[in-house]
Amino acid sequence: xxxxxxxxxxxxxxxxxxxxxxxxxxxxxxxxxxxxxxxxxxxxxxxxxxxxxxxxxxxxxxxxxxxxxxxxxxxxxxxxxxxxxxxxxxxxxxxxxxxxxxxxxxxxxxxxxxxxxxxxxxxxxxxxxxxxxxxxxxxxxxxxxxxxxxxxxxxxxxxxxxxxxxxxxxxxxxxxxxxxxxxxxxxxxxxxxxxxxxxxxxxxxxxxxxxxxxxxxxxxxxxxxxxxxxxxxxxxxxxxxxxxxxxxxxxxxxxxxxxxxxxxxxxxxxxxxxxxxxxxxxxxxxxxxxxxxxxxxxxxxxxxxxxxxxxxxxxxxxxxxx
Amino acid sequence: xxxxxxxxxxxxxxxxxxxxxxxxxxxxxxxxxxxxxxxxxxxxxxxxxxxxxxxxxxxxxxxxxxxxxxxxxxxxxxxxxxxxxxxxxxxxxxxxxxxxxxxxxxxxxxxxxxxxxxxxxxxxxxxxxxxxxxxxxxxxxxxxxxxxxxxxxxxxxxxxxxxxxxxxxxxxxxxxxxxxxxxxxxxxxxxxxxxxxxxxxxxxxxxxxxxxxxxxxxxxxxxxxxxxxxxxxxxxxxxxxxxxxxxxxxxxx
Numbered sequence: 001x002x003x004x005x006x007x008x009x010x011x012x013x014x015x016x017x018x019x020x021x022x023x024x025x026x027x028x029x030x031x032x033x034x035x036x037x038x039x040x041x042x043x044x045x046x047x048x049x050x051x052x053x054x055x056x057x058x059x060x061x062x063x064x065x066x067x068x069x070x071x072x073x074x075x076x077x078x079x080x081x082x083x084x085x086x087x088x089x090x091x092x093x094x095x096x097x098x099x100x101x102x103x104x105x106x107x108x109x110x111x112x113x114x115x116x117x118x119x120x121x122x123x124x125x126x127x128x129x130x131x132x133x134x135x136x137x138x139x140x141x142x143x144x145x146x147x148x149x150x151x152x153x154x155x156x157x158x159x160x161x162x163x164x165x166x167x168x169x170x171x172x173x174x175x176x177x178x179x180x181x182x183x184x185x186x187x188x189x190x191x192x193x194x195x196x197x198x199x200x201x202x203x204x205x206x207x208x209x210x211x212x213x214x215x216x217x218x219x220x221x222x223x224x225x226x227x228x229x230x231x232x233x234x235x236x237x238x239x240x241x242x243x244x245x246x247x248x249x250x251x252x253x254x255x256x257x258x259x260x261x262x263x264x265x266x267x268x269x270x271x272x273x274x275x276x277x278x279x280x281x282x283x284x285x286x287x288x289x290x291x292x293x294x295x296x297x298x299x300x301x302x303x304x305x306x307x308x309x310x311x312x313x314x315x316x317x318x319x320x321x322x
Numbered sequence: 323x324x325x326x327x328x329x330x331x332x333x334x335x336x337x338x339x340x341x342x343x344x345x346x347x348x349x350x351x352x353x354x355x356x357x358x359x360x361x362x363x364x365x366x367x368x369x370x371x372x373x374x375x376x377x378x379x380x381x382x383x384x385x386x387x388x389x390x391x392x393x394x395x396x397x398x399x400x401x402x403x404x405x406x407x408x409x410x411x412x413x414x415x416x417x418x419x420x421x422x423x424x425x426x427x428x429x430x431x432x433x434x435x436x437x438x439x440x441x442x443x444x445x446x447x448x449x450x451x452x453x454x455x456x457x458x459x460x461x462x463x464x465x466x467x468x469x470x471x472x473x474x475x476x477x478x479x480x481x482x483x484x485x486x487x488x489x490x491x492x493x494x495x496x497x498x499x500x501x502x503x504x505x506x507x508x509x510x511x512x513x514x515x516x517x518x519x520x521x522x523x524x525x526x527x528x529x530x531x532x533x534x535x536x537x538x539x540x541x542x543x544x545x546x547x548x549x550x551x552x553x554x555x556x557x558x559x560x561x562x563x564x565x566x567x568x569x570x571x572x573x574x575x
Contacts, residue, residue: 058481063336063417063425072389072409163527163547170526177477180530181389181414189482191524198523201550201558257543261551269505271453287543 059183070183077179081172087295088169091302095152098305102146105305107312109226110238112305113245117216120147126230129216151213155301158210161203163257164294207258214249221246227320236320238311245304248297255286255293324350327357327399332411333369336418341409342366348399354410355383355394358422370421378536381469385422386411391471391534415473415480428479429470432490435519436497440509456505462544463496465537472531472541478524489521492531492541498522499545502552517553522546 056062059070071077098105098114105112106127117129122137122144138145159165170176177184192200221242227234253259264280267273286293310316327348330341346361355373362369374380376395383394388402388409402408416424441447472492473479479486490498498516501507516522527550531541539545555562 057483059414061483065332065412065414065418065424066334066339067332067341067411067414072386072411074388074406074409166526167528171528176526177481177528177530180475180528180533181386181391181480184477184481186481189478189485189524191478191521191526193521193523197526198558201554204551204554204559257547258551261548265548266552266555268456268503270455277455 057187071179071181073179073181077182081175081178084168084172088172091298094302098309099148099152100146102144102148104309104312105148107238107308107318108228108230109224110242110308110311110318111220112308112312113217113220113242113301114152114305115148116213116220117151118147119150120145123147130219154206154209155213157206158203158253159294159298161200161206162294163203164291166200204258204262207253207256207262210249210253214246214253217242217249218246228318233322234320235322236318238307238318241304241307245297245300248293248300251286252290252293252297254283255288255290257287257290259283260287324348325399325404328407329357329361330407330409331358331361331366331369331422332409333366333421334418335420339418339421341411350400352399353395354387354392354397354399354408357399357408358394358410370419370423372423379467381467381536384413384469384471384474386414386474391474393469393471393536396536413470413474415476416470426470428486429468429473429491429493432494432520433497435490436494436501437509437512437515439501439504439507442506442508445506450506452505459503459544460500462539463500465539466493466496467537468493469536471534471536475530475534476525477528477530478521478526485521485524489524492525492546494520495522495525495549496539496541496545499549502549513549513552513556516549517557522549522553525550 059067095114098112105115106118106124108126111118111127115123115127117131118124118127119129119131119133120135120137121133123133135147135150171178175184176186176189190197192198221239224239224242225235226232227236260280260283263283264270264273264276267276267280270277270280307316311318325348327346329344329346331344333339333342344361344365346357346365348357348360355371355376358369358371362371371383371385371394373383373395375382378393378396381393384391385394386392387394387397388406389411391413394410399408410422412418412422413424416426416428419425441450470493476491478489479491495516498512498520501509502512502516525546527542527546529542531546532539532543535541556566
């Protein structure tokens with residue numbers, strides 16, 4: 001495929017046009033150097049295809065319909081990956097900040113989901129879980145290691161290997177592909193057949209770990225039926241926040257594709273396993289909404305943490321109903 | 323005639339071609355295939371287009387309309403704005419034969435590579451009995467009309483010609499899932515072959531196949547992901563492997 005300057009006329013900057021045309025002719029520019037062109041392509045259309053060397057590959061292969069555009073879609077196909085990047089990136093930034101903050105995660109009886117179960121000896125008083133402390137207090141570069149760092153890897157692994165999130169980040173971050181029938185910018189593709197992506201096959205173990213965390217967070221939600229002195233029989237906005245968080249996480253886990261496979265999907269004869277068939281049917285109903293549960297539970301965790309942080313930092317008061 | 327449509331139709335062959343502008347009248351309720359036929363009858367007598375049932379059941383009139391893989395007979399003209407130019411091209415994942423007709427032989431080669439159902443040796447033909455709940459999962463996959471829109475939109479082969487050797491595509495993953503979920507199929511290593519011979523691991527489950535399926539088969543959720551999980555059972559899960567060795571479980575391998 002020849003991509004001349006005429007195809008880049010949609011670009012406003014003359015310098016950028018020249019750069020993109022040059023990177024195309026050179027063929028093997030590093031990805032980061034082509035980033036401006038990639039960005040422009042997100043808004044590209046038939047008259048302004050991306051200036052990356054794609055000759056002889058993909059939709060530009062020999063024998064296929066001769067077209068210069070990477071896509072002929074006229075709808076806003078770029079909007080969904082754009083929003084996904086925005087939301088996931090915001091969550092990553094917030095979660096990283098909170099994981100390293102090592103403070104404002106406990107306000108009796110509320111504990112942040114980012115720090116539960118608190119398993120290190122430097123956890124705030126009364127914030128440790130019933131299983132005790134497995135880790136001591138460690139220092140790296142003069143800073144105390146946050147208790148959150150010992151546990152967040154597990155829920156992170158669950159979401160990273162989740163079949164829905166894989167779709168979301170493969171499309172939006174890695175642009176493989178950015179949207180259906182929109183040519184991806186990569187010249188090679190091996191899918192999930194090699195390291196590190198072959199590790200996605202370990203999703204079921206991350207799912208099991210996620211279930212353990214759900215149990216802890218449910219216990220936290222039940223424990224929130226106490227007041228600030230630890231007396232039972234009270235209920236606050238914090239109770240509702242932690243309950244909602246635990247509910248969303250259970251729905252997210254129960255609707256998981258691995259859960260569906262585990263409870264009955266792997267069977268060949270449902271008729272011989274009526275209970276597992278019933279379970280599979282229920283999980284299948286939830287599985288239809290897995291994407292929605294994935295997002296709701298993500299927001300739920302972040303908002304629950306934010307609420308506990310604000311209460312712990314005395315920015316707001318945890319109002320009690322009774 | 324209700325409106326005047328502006329079209330851009332790709333015309334050419336495997337060597338060369340391009341978009342040609344056409345203006346044509348359209349009636350209320352017409353689909354894109356009707357419009358193509360009108361263009362064929364009035365302006366481009368030699369325009370090549372593959373079609374048959376005009377009812378969304380034969381899967382012949384697959385093409386790309388405004389960049390989206392669709393059946394022309396199921397795409398209403400009224401779905402597009404009054405001033406919108408409708409661009410019609412052949413499927414971009416396959417070689418062109420002429421105009422809107424592509425060479426789909428890749429798919430038939432892949433179909434032949436899928437090993438057929440193997441009947442239990444101890445069951446004579448006609449003696450097989452299965453309950454509805456054992457076959458209803460597979461029945462969803464039998465709705466496939468082989469329009470190959472899923473194959474066209476799958477970026478593994480659409481964007482990487484070299485992967486066509488090792489990747490069967492979503493249409494054949496539902497065939498593999500159908501056979502693997504079959505209560506009587508006795509071929510034991512279908513999961514391994516799905517991964518090693520048909521390239522299941524290449525799929526990164528971005529769900530485009532499901533989005534374009536005119537039969538609304540949930541290809542990714544109901545076929546590809548369950549197959550990936552079944553492959554994990556036999557290839558990547560040490561505990562399942564151990565369990566299968568110790569208990570010699572039926573149906574795992």
